[in-house]
Amino acid sequence: MAIESILDVVLVEKQIFRIIESTVCEFEEIYYQNDIGKEVIGRSCSHCQLVQKYDHPFEILVKA
Numbered sequence: 001m002a003i004e005s006i007l008d009v010v011l012v013e014k015q016i017f018r019i020i021e022s023t024v025c026e027f028e029e030i031y032y033q034n035d036i037g038k039e040v041i042g043r044s045c046s047h048c049q050l051v052q053k054y055d056h057p058f059e060i061l062v063k064a
């Protein structure tokens with residue numbers, strides 16, 4: 001499954017919050033916020049094929 005498809009499913013109302021250099025792989029890590037509350041809702045790294053959703057009280061971690 002492509003990381004873009006996972007992103008659409010896991011982080012539905014996403015806007016890009018900021019893009020930083022990952023401390024793990026040194027590629028771009030993208031942080032997302034939701035439309036309404038402007039809360040940071042998750043992050044992704046296309047290099048690591050990683051999508052993480054911050055969803056209290058738990059987190060979903062998907063590796064493509």
Ligand SMILES: [Zn+2]
Pocket residue numbers: 022024025026027045046047048049
């Ligand atoms: Zn990475």
